[in-house]
Amino acid sequence: MRHAALAVILISGALLLASCQGVLDPQGPIASAERLLLINSTAIMLVVVIPVIVATLAFAWWYRASNTHATRSVDESYEGRVEFVTWSIPALTVILLGGVIWIGSHQLDPRAPIPGKSDPLRVDVVALDWKWLFIYPDHGVATVNQLVIPSGTPVEFRLTSATVMNSFFVPQLGSQIYAMGGMITHLHLLADQPGEYPGFSAMFSGDGFSDMRFIAKAVPAGDFNAWLAQARSTGSGLDDASYAELAKPSKAVPPTTYHSVDPKLFERILDQTTAGPGSASSGRAWCPPLRQAGG
Numbered sequence: 632m633r634h635a636a637l638a639v640i641l642i643s644g645a646l647l648l649a650s651c652q653g654v655l656d657p658q659g660p661i662a663s664a665e666r667l668l669l670i671n672s673t674a675i676m677l678v679v680v681i682p683v684i685v686a687t688l689a690f691a692w693w694y695r696a697s698n699t700h701a702t703r704s705v706d707e708s709y710e711g712r713v714e715f716v717t718w719s720i721p722a723l724t725v726i727l728l729g730g731v732i733w734i735g736s737h738q739l740d741p742r743a744p745i746p747g748k749s750d751p752l753r754v755d756v757v758a759l760d761w762k763w764l765f766i767y768p769d770h771g772v773a774t775v776n777q778l779v780i781p782s783g784t785p786v787e788f789r790l791t792s793a794t795v796m797n798s799f800f801v802p803q804l805g806s807q808i809y810a811m812g813g814m815i816t817h818l819h820l821l822a823d824q825p826g827e828y829p830g831f832s833a834m835f836s837g838d839g840f841s842d843m844r845f846i847a848k849a850v851p852a853g854d855f856n857a858w859l860a861q862a863r864s865t866g867s868g869l870d871d872a873s874y875a876e877l878a879k880p881s882k883a884v885p886p887t888t889y890h891s892v893d894p895k896l897f898e899r900i901l902d903q904t905t906a907g908p909g910s911a912s913s914g915r916a917w918c919p920p921l922r923q924a925g926g
Contacts (some may be wrong), residue, residue, distance in 0.1 A: 650773045653802040658828060658849075659821045662740060662805030668735040676727045679720060683921050741806050744785065749852075751785040751819070754778070755897040758790070758797035758810040758832065760880035761839030768894055772862045773869050775877065776845040777886035779856035782825045788818040793878055798834035801847045807833050813905040822849035839882035846886070862888045869896065 694701045709773055744751065755766040766773045778801075780786050790810040800807035804820045822828070832843040850858065867873060869889035874896065875899040893899070 654805075655656065656803055657805065658803040658826060659805060659823050660745065661820055662803055664735070664739055665805050668732065668739075671731055671735075672728060675724060675731065678723050681795040714894050729732075739806065741808055741816070743819060744787070745819045745821045747783070747785040747821065750783050750787045751787040752780060753787050753789075754780070756788055756790040756799060756810060757897065757900055758792040758794065758799070758836075759878055760794050760837060761832075761882055762842040762877075762884040763799075763830075763832075763843070763845050763876065765845075766892055766897055767859075769858055770896065771891055771894065772859065773889040773892040773896075775887040775889075776884055777888070778830065778845055778847040779858050780822060780849050780850045781856065782822045782849040784852065785821045788820070789897065790818060791897070791904070793904055795836050796834060797832045797836050798842070799830070801828050801830040803828040804847060809834070815901065819874060822847070825849050825851055825854075837880070839880065842883040863890050864866065866890045868892070 654662065654666060654669065656664050692698075694703065753767070753769050755768055757764040757766070762776050763778075764773065764775055765778050788799075790808065791814060792810040792812045794812065796812070797810045799810050799818070801820070803826075804822060806818055806820065808816050808818045810816060810832055826849055828847040828849065830845045830847050832840060836843065866888040868891040869877070870893065873889070
């Protein structure tokens with residue numbers, strides 16, 4: 632019993648620590664709206680759960696064997712009022728919960744642009760084995776396992792995979808979304824303030840899955856421009872040869888910056904994956920050739 636209590640305490644503590652840099656600590660409008668949706672849904676369900684728990688404990692205590700004042704009838708009978716309460720409250724809860732989630736989910740459509748004071752930053756994301764490639768098509772640079780964005784500026788992502796299906800997720804910014812071979816998914820995020828927010832793949836994709844992590848670093852606009860200037864003057868270029876080397880499976884890849892990148896690299900990766908298994912860089916599993924996926 633003592634070990635069970637200790638396990639509950641440790642698990643609760645781990646969940647609390649995880650929430651400190653997760654969905655319960657939002658740093659953007661999308662994550663904030665998702666947290667509100669989570670809290671509202673939980674509160675609606677607790678309206679039913681808490682009374683049921685209290686009633687269960689009360690009935691168990693009142694109808695205990697030692698209570699001589701409790702009367703129990705063995706005759707079966709139909710009670711319409713009890714049936715009405717038993718079915719109407721859960722039905723109303725399901726309707727209310729479904730309405731809240733349906734409205735909230737449509738308001739948080741990943742394809743919907745986020746209003747901002749400046750034009751959105753375009754970033755193309757490619758899931759590789761086992762790292763993330765970020766391409767800045769309007770600025771001609773690319774990074775691996777490091778996403779640098781200006782705070783307060785909407786970011787417009789296009790995502791695909793050059794290998795198996797993966798899941799792109801930055802909990803503090805919100806909206807987990809899949810990256811699939813031969814397909815494009817769209818996502819809009821915004822960081823309210825500067826900071827470093829952990830990101831990772833939320834879907835198992837092979838041996839190096841546990842190291843498929845990156846840091847989303849939100850910086851002031853001036854610092855972002857300075858980072859672009861530094862990125863263009865350091866590192867190497869991402870051409871066909873270097874991409875072929877990068878696409879090979881590797882684990883725990885350190886953050887890397889490329890001072891130049893082919894502006895059509897994302898489209899070529901998409902075309903190679905769409906063409907079939909023989910054209911995929913890793914030669915592993917391949918997804919059906921469907922373009923422009925929703926979400």
